[in-house]
Amino acid sequence: MFKILIMKINRLKNKKILLLGFGREGLSSYKFLRRYVKNGLIGVADEKRLADFEKQYQTVLTQDKKLSLHLGKNYLDSLEDYEVIIKTPGIKLDKKIAKAYGDTSKLTSNLNIFLANISGKVIGVTGSKGKSTSASLIYHIFRKAGRKVVLIGNIGRPALDYLNWDSKHTIFVVEMSSYQLDTLNQKKIDSALITAFFPEHLDYHGNSHKYFQAKMNIVRNLKKNGVMVYNRKYKKIKRFIDNQRVKNIGYLYNSIGAYCHTPLLGKHNRENIFGCIEIAKLFEVREAIINRTIKNFRGLPHRLENVGKFKGIRFYNDVLSTTPESTIEAIDALKGKSLETIILGGFDRGLDYKKLARKIVSSKVKNVILWPHSGIKIYKEIRKLENSEIRLVQVKNMRETVRACYKYTAKDGVALLSPASSSYDFYKNFEEKGKEFNRLAMALGR
Incomplete structure (x- = not known):
């Protein structure tokens, strides 16, 4: 276990503080520091180059002349120069980072600071x-x-x-x-x-x-x-x-x-x-x-979300199901609702899809639409079961996906997006993928 710094606001004052990672949470930590620790020397370290940031982040990084920027591939080189490091969740706490500054007792987080105060x-x-x-x-x-x-x-x-x-x-x-x-x-x-x-x-x-x-x-x-x-x-x-x-x-x-x-x-x-x-x-x-x-309580978007019925086909958006286990639960949840088509695949994180393949075959899904890259693994697992009744359709983007739903799903059937994989190889996040699915389901269903 790594030792993590406990930090009250008054202990942050007059410290050299580094924001390790400058995304949504890094920006939140920056605003907190500028409000409560006005005289602190603040640095930002991120693997991204300045041009890679979205506009709201670029604005902060360029307009605050008191910030020290450590951007690009050598962003970890600056860690030893700071007394406190506020790490964002997206950056792995691994031995490489620990070695870079030798002592994780300088490390804290947005959530730890919040809870301490x-x-x-x-x-x-x-x-x-x-x-x-x-x-x-x-x-x-x-x-x-x-x-x-x-x-x-x-x-x-x-x-x-x-x-x-x-x-x-x-x-x-x-x-x-x-x-x-x-x-x-x-x-x-x-x-x-x-x-x-x-x-x-x-x-x-x-x-x-x-x-x-x-x-x-x-x-x-x-x-x-x-x-x-x-x-x-x-x-x-x-x-x-x-x-x-x-x-x-x-x-x-x-x-x-x-x-x-x-x-x-x-x-x-x-x-x-x-x-x-x-x-x-x-x-x-x-x-x-x-x-x-x-x-x-109607639930949240992208979690077995009922998108609507278009051209006689009911669409469900469950894009946040990023594991085989959660997709199996989605299939079970739609039992008795004429689930005909399921959309699977995305970023390959080395998960095991054997149980999911068996569930798909036993649930009598007729069409499986497969995305790169984990879709290839899922395809192979289903093929091992040698069920010729399932139509396997490989696609490259969301437009091809939704068109395939309309082409192969029968009237009064259900088409489910539940990828059993994350979205990061084609999208910034799951919301972006889910919104495009919803939009195209409606647009192509007119």
């Missing part, structure tokens, strides 16, 4: 699948209950953007990715929810064990009397929590008597809702408010 309550939410939806639902439940609540994370804004919202009455619902948890070192979490665990982000963490240990930092950073809520079907999580001897509530899908009606599709969503209910109960939210909020 607040007095409000913190609800942490993580999981290989469902953390954004669960965090958003918890936020809506507390908001309907009249609580002062703030949503932070991938679906909100970076933590330090909300520092001035803090009070002893504030409840911060914080979606925590494995990237953020990798460097978390603040025992400030009052309660936490782990929705699920299966191998993910192995290109970042290196292996499943390191990914698991990063996720379990949410347990390690509970307050002394903090409570861990988790799905008991994940035995590995249960064993870890039991060994940590923290207060915990484990739930199973059929273990709660009252059933709350929800418009969300899929067993995985219903399981996660049970976890959200347990979190709300810890804060004594009334059952009627919980049930009413769940009933009216």
Whole structure:
């Protein structure tokens, strides 16, 4: 484990501070420093060249004449010159970076600084699948209950953007990715929810064990009397929590008597809702408010999103399913809805697609549309099962994809985008890919 710096605002003053990575969270940290640590010497280190940044980032980097810039391939050469390094989640915390400045005790993060400087309550939410939806639902439940609540994370804004919202009455619902948890070192979490665990982000963490240990930092950073809520079907999580001897509530899908009606599709969503209910109960939210909020909660874009019905074909956008396990859950969620066509493939992170191939064959999907590059691996796994009834269609872009959906999907059938892969080889992020799918489904369906 790396040693991570704990940093109160007053300890940042008059320090030489480096922002390692200047994306969405790096910009948030910059704004925080310029507001609270005005006299600090600030540097920015990023692998990108100045011309590679989007306009809003270029503007900051060029107009603030007090910034020291370390951009391009040698960006790590500057690390030893600074007393504090605020690392963004997208940069791997590996031995190469540790060696570059010799001592990771100079290292901290946007989230660590935030947690070190607040007095409000913190609800942490993580999981290989469902953390954004669960965090958003918890936020809506507390908001309907009249609580002062703030949503932070991938679906909100970076933590330090909300520092001035803090009070002893504030409840911060914080979606925590494995990237953020990798460097978390603040025992400030009052309660936490782990929705699920299966191998993910192995290109970042290196292996499943390191990914698991990063996720379990949410347990390690509970307050002394903090409570861990988790799905008991994940035995590995249960064993870890039991060994940590923290207060915990484990739930199973059929273990709660009252059933709350929800418009969300899929067993995985219903399981996660049970976890959200347990979190709300810890804060004594009334059952009627919980049930009413769940009933009216429509979910988030790009997560089994019902795009619409065009030319008699129903389109679903589940682009955020970036693992075989989550795509299997999407297939199960659409069981009985005439799923005919599924769109798979994208950035190849070395995942195993054998179980997904078996699920596709057993679910009687008629058409599989395959993207480079993992699509080739999925293609081979399906071919090994020698099922000649499945039509395999290889495409190169989203326009070809949607045209194939219209060509091969029968009227009243369903076409599902659930790639079991990330989007980074063709798109900036999953939102960009999902939006293009939605747009073309509508445009070509006129």
